[in-house]
Amino acid sequence: GPSESDGPAQNEDGLTTVRVGLAEPTFNTALINLVIDEDIDANHGLDMQPTRSGAGSTNQIAALRAGEYDFAGVGTATAADAVAEGAGLVIVAGTGGLINNIVLNADVAKGLDVAPDDPVEERIKALRGLTIATSPPRSSSNLTLRHLVQQHGLDPDKDLNIVPVTDTSSIVAGIRQGKFDGSFFGVGVADANIADGSGTLWISLPRGDIEEFNELIGVCIVSTREFVDNNPEIVEAFHAALAEAQEFVASDPEAAGKALHENSFANLDADVFATAWEQAQTGYPEGVLFTRENWETYLELFGDASDKDLESIVYEDFVAEPARGES
Amino acid sequence: MSVSTTVTEPDKTTTDSAAPATAPQPRRSRARWRPRLHHFVQLCVIVVLLASWELSAGRLIDDLLTSRPSEVFPTFWSWVVSGELLYHASSTFKDAFLGLLAGGGLGLVVGCVLGQSQWLARVCEPFITAFYTMPKHALIPLFIMWVGIGSELRVLTAAAIVFFLVFYNTFFGIRDVSKNLVDSVRVMGGTAFDVLFRVMLPSALIWVFAALKLAVPQAIVGVVVAEMLAGDRGLGFLVAMHAGTFNSDGTFAAIFALLIVGFLVDRLMNLVTRRALLWKNNDTTA
Amino acid sequence: MSVSTTVTEPDKTTTDSAAPATAPQPRRSRARWRPRLHHFVQLCVIVVLLASWELSAGRLIDDLLTSRPSEVFPTFWSWVVSGELLYHASSTFKDAFLGLLAGGGLGLVVGCVLGQSQWLARVCEPFITAFYTMPKHALIPLFIMWVGIGSELRVLTAAAIVFFLVFYNTFFGIRDVSKNLVDSVRVMGGTAFDVLFRVMLPSALIWVFAALKLAVPQAIVGVVVAEMLAGDRGLGFLVAMHAGTFNSDGTFAAIFALLIVGFLVDRLMNLVTRRALLWKNNDTTA
Amino acid sequence: MTISTKETATSPQATEPRRVVFETQGMAVGFGDRPDVLADVDLKVHAGEFVALLGPSGCGKSTILNLAAGLLRPRRGEVLFDGRPITGVNTSVGYMTQDDTLLPWRTVAANVALPLRMRKVPKQRIQQEVSRYLAFLDLQHAAGLYPAQLSGGMRRRALLARSMIYDPELLLMDEPFAALDAQMRQQLHADLRRAVHSTQQTVLFVTHDLTEAAVLADRVLVIGGGPPGGVAAEFTIPFGAERDPATLPYEDGFARIQQELQEALTRARVPKQKEEE
């Protein structure tokens, strides 16, 4: 692949070009999309060149390491696993809490003797015996779902049937046809079911249904150790641009939502967007930080679930200075 | 190239006809296995390769990219012991086998039916060709929309791949049946039924077996790709899952499992086709 | 089956030898194309199939699962007009071609080298077999770890698949060269150089072309699977992306593109191999 | 035109009036919209007779056999079998073609048994007959082998056994030994004569090798002179039914017959019109 040591180039406007690998737009990655759509990057001397592929976190990291990108948006769990295996990644921003929701097939939801507005404990226990689709084992979503049901006395291996889906292709159709009873995915996917009435929103993390997860950063932007060491000012500018986007969302969610819907989410039905944005807008961490507390919360919740030695990860090595929020 | 060794016995050189050349001979493959020089050399090759891998890992190449034998094989062994390997391998095989059965059976029937007519063949040819050559794996996302991500997906994928292989071969195979063979059976007193079951189908069977030699590995490829794209079991899932969590030991152990599978499948196919086509492969005379 | 039509002219029946049977004849494929009955029937088949698809869509089957021709073809056409199709198709072809070149070239060289020795062949056989039969697509996750998800991944995947096909065929092909052919050239005064370049390599070339007929579609499959697993361009990405966004029109349009690709590749391969193996396919006499 | 050598035939069949098994009357045949290949052909094959059709390549020899087997219809004239017109596939003949039509997936014994099995002959009877024929043609050791395991000569003998086992009224043989080497051909000539003699089999035999025709047949019809061709000459071969094909070429008079056949064959290559010019 292209050598990582080629320093980022200046474009004709005097902006520094940086390559960013992103998944297809979901609300997990709304902030970085907002930065690009609203040209916030230019305010910080950067010209972000996004590549939006269908690739999951693992492939994003592979591409980053192979020198295809300077930054990539990935799930925290995948980043942590990679670092534990010696991948040498550094988090430069925490861009989202866990902006996931559980959506059930509407008929399945009706058939349960629990309602969508009953206490969250009841709603989780009601998942017993259901088939829920989510990302592959050990991805952030998968770990979170398992943890979630475990906390409420369900055995994720026995009491419900968790089916992994690598790409999101089957979710909407699957829920609609009853191929599975529900899904646990990033907001914006199964919201299509909510919008057309074939699905019922059961649990929403960005809405704050599960308090325990409020301190959790589920998605972040990473770069390589080498890039961060060689380009501290770019990393700082990158972080600052994202922080500006977060502030925009917090201060004027409607305008931010409008901008997103017009650009990155132009294909999304207006109702679907509205439902999703309603949940998602409160899910972005203040200052796009990834604090020591965030990391410790992650370890506490998921440290045991990983087969990697996450405890061996040194926070200062894992998180770039601007994202620590310690200065 | 090798010279027939059948005319060396003195009492046989007096016969005119080639008869003695055809006396059934003990077959080589039946001989009891005993280690030979090349087996030893093979062992050496393996040892040297593994040693250089082990020594270069972590020095010349990033450990994360290539793992190392001393970590791959214990991982592999732990799967063997825990039954995890058996679980995933049997899932892959089961789905491939079902796909083979469904796709192969359907391909055979449709091929036989359409293959009866020269004219039908000409009409269908471009469609068959297009589907035959098209990368069927690209249908997997569509299949996911149709049947979800369970066992059905993997079986359907394998079946779709196998169907076209077997159909194509049966279709063109059955049209390749010698008119002379058919005529000779009719003159002998054979009915249309005799012609179909005693000439057409057995003739096409060579082609079907040729197709199967391709189809079995392809069925496994189909299942493995489907497992990588979606699913929670099987050898393809094992590779994707370990690669997906940057576990190179596991990735290589899973690939090693697939290598063994490849080898065994090849040997098995040789055995099966050799038995079934005994009449074809046994030409001991030149 | 078809009867030779070469002895019907009166002035030829007087010749003893078979010479007249071999006078070059106008080739059928050179005849100017004109529509025939079966072309019309083919058109009908297409129309009927599309019509029943259109009519059943949304009634018998969920629109989301099968889309409908009236939506698929406008989508397809819009890609043609916008150049999107060209962009993705040329990406797929470029990567497949590079993979074919790299894998084929390397396979040819390594096959030639190892194929020289009977003994080497025996030693290597089990390793070759295992890698040959193994589902190479399972290496994609590993390749992703190695080279990322860009063009390199797709080229590497295609190359890995093609390498084994070409290598295998060259390796066993070169060993299949008739000893008689080699001896005859040596007796005529041929040097070792003559034997390699005038006998061995041309002999192996039949095998290489046989391998290519398999390898070209396989290279495309490899690239498409890689595009589906990771990437941001190519026909495989187009399928996966549209299926992934529940856009069944787009999914079918992309699959339709692959169908056309399959058909064109087959025709192209026939053309190329027919030209290259002119001497082999041209047996006009029985 | 009937050229007959002066010597009298020694076999009784050659002189007595006999039943006609196969006969064509004013027969013409052709393919598609092309002109006739054969026209005005009148020929007869009597019961117990061994008739050889000799002629250059493409003159229509195989076509005549296909007519007899009912695989082809004449354009004009009559093609009669046992006095009745042939209307469908003629299952009263045995047909041994030049190509190998043994079913490759059946052993020799199963191949030879096939006509009887299709005629629903009882199993035990089949076994007896197969053994008898295999033994007669020296194939008993090859009973369990597949065709691919046989030499060319053995394959020919197996085909012969299969063509004869159901006792067809007429045995059609289309250049059955053309692909074999001289030695093996000699051996099979002997086998064939022996088999034909002991079963009194009627044979219509196609060849373009004049020695083969002379060595085997009671009567040789030279086909040619076309297109459209016909029976250009007819020879009666006088050496009797118990002749030995291996030594026949060294007997007195044989060289004469060969030479006459050669001349007739050469004439048969020239189209009729040219001959008349």
Next chain:
Amino acid sequence: MTISTKETATSPQATEPRRVVFETQGMAVGFGDRPDVLADVDLKVHAGEFVALLGPSGCGKSTILNLAAGLLRPRRGEVLFDGRPITGVNTSVGYMTQDDTLLPWRTVAANVALPLRMRKVPKQRIQQEVSRYLAFLDLQHAAGLYPAQLSGGMRRRALLARSMIYDPELLLMDEPFAALDAQMRQQLHADLRRAVHSTQQTVLFVTHDLTEAAVLADRVLVIGGGPPGGVAAEFTIPFGAERDPATLPYEDGFARIQQELQEALTRARVPKQKEEE
């Protein structure tokens, strides 16, 4: 044992003392750890002579040709070419094997040109020679065709042209026409005799067809009596160099020779020991 027919040879070559091209002296040959296939073989081929080796299958005829081509070494004794022991591949011979060794990816002309191209003969010279040989063997129209487009007989003629074009001192031919049908074989016999006669080519020809041997050769060596076998009989064929292979069989005395060859061949099939019993 030398049986010579009484008639005197008419060609001058048969009587004059001539240079010996190929010779074996007390030669023995065998394969691996198995016993000798041939032993105590003394044979000579003189310049301009056409010698046929006749013998049953497996007796070692091809082995003798391989020795002459330098593709095989004797176990004992001498194998001399032009009086010198053969040490490597003998490029002074032309070798026409039973199998088709035309390179299938080269046209007829390119195949025939091959020996000259490898001998670095000037391009123009090559073209002339190729045309000459193709015309001589009636292949001029097939120059641009690939072997797969030829009939069996044309392929044989192309091989013959390729084996002769570089004017080898000795032409080795191993059952070159065994796979052809009788008619084509006859034609090629005539072509071969004509070619050999006009170039005064020395030939060592292997066959197991005694008529072919008698029709073509000046001298026939019957190989057999093994294992280990040797030269079991020798015949001089008296019909001279300008004979016509097509009519030779009808000449006086030919049947006699055939019969004698047949007897010698039959004896050659029996191992020596048994003969002595």
